[in-house]
Amino acid sequence: MTRRIAQLFGKGGELNPRNVRLGVWAWLIQRISGVAMVLFVAAHVIAISQANLALTGPLFTMLDGLRNPFWAVDRTVLAIDLLMLGIITFHGMNGIRIVLFDVGVGLRSQKVVFWIMIAVGVLASGFIIFYGLPLLGGT
Amino acid sequence: MRVCSSTPTNVWLWLFQRISAVLLVLVLGIHLWLANFGQASASLRAILGVILLGLALFHGLNGVRTVILDFNVGTQGHKFVTTTLLLLGVALLLFGVHGLWPLIVGG
Numbered sequence: 351m352t353r354r355i356a357q358l359f360g361k362g363g364e365l366n367p368r369n370v371r372l373g374v375w376a377w378l379i380q381r382i383s384g385v386a387m388v389l390f391v392a393a394h395v396i397a398i399s400q401a402n403l404a405l406t407g408p409l410f411t412m413l414d415g416l417r418n419p420f421w422a423v424d425r426t427v428l429a430i431d432l433l434m435l436g437i438i439t440f441h442g443m444n445g446i447r448i449v450l451f452d453v454g455v456g457l458r459s460q461k462v463v464f465w466i467m468i469a470v471g472v473l474a475s476g477f478i479i480f481y482g483l484p485l486l487g488g489t
Numbered sequence: 490m491r492v493c494s495s496t497p498t499n500v501w502l503w504l505f506q507r508i509s510a511v512l513l514v515l516v517l518g519i520h521l522w523l524a525n526f527g528q529a530s531a532s533l534r535a536i537l538g539v540i541l542l543g544l545a546l547f548h549g550l551n552g553v554r555t556v557i558l559d560f561n562v563g564t565q566g567h568k569f570v571t572t573t574l575l576l577l578g579v580a581l582l583l584f585g586v587h588g589l590w591p592l593i594v595g596g
Contacts, residue, residue, distance in 0.1 A: 381556050388549040392581065395542070399588025442517070445510045452507060474518075482525030 372461055376444050383441045390434050432479070439475045443467035502551055509548040516541050535592040542585040550574045 359366035364374070447467050450456050456463040520541055523529050529537075557570050586593070 381552075384549070384552045385556065388553055391545050391549060395581070395585045395588060399585070438517070442514045446514060449507050449510060478521055478525060482521075 372464060376447075376464060380441060380444050380448075383437045386437055387434070387441060390437075435475050435478065439471040440468075443471040506548060506551055506555075509544045513541075513544050513548055516544060531592045531595050535589055538589045538592065539586060542589070543582060546578045546581055546585075550578045 355366060355368070362369065364370075370378075444464070444467060447456075447460075447463050450463065451460065516537065520537060523534065523537070551574075554570055554574050558567060562570060
């Protein structure tokens, strides 16, 4: 297996998982999550458009309509939305880290800044999950 | 094996990518807050929706452009990718505004 990986990427190759450091993982996940988010935004806009165009009553009717199928009935959609929350939070937090480096902040402690941003992201998404989800689930 | 190639980059696109990134974190935070805890008027939701849609489409499609151009598509491919993604972005913006229309006119 190790030999196969070495053949594929080269022993000193930048894509050999052995040589991939934290910053490169962050770069790679940033790209993959970015593409995933573009697909999600397309699906999200289509879903919300359907709900908005079916809107006949006041605003809360639409929100009620959104709440039930999304959260209470379809657990697959709930799982996808939770996955997307994690992906979006990672992309945003790592993105702030990149912008900070571009303006010259934290260049000497990139790994520390990475884990600080991850901690902030976990706290923020944890807040949404524990305080927001029960409201959306109607429980 | 090289991971990053030297692709022709536009400094304005790079700058707007950073600006839209920071704005997206803020607007998306408001969006998530309103979706979970919010009591906002339809007009405020419509304005935030259009802003978020525009920012997300620019940032997302410009990011896809960056990823594709890193695979060395050549000068012709470079122009083709940029034009295609620009047209796709305009189409998706119109589609999204169409979906938000009840909120826009109802607000």
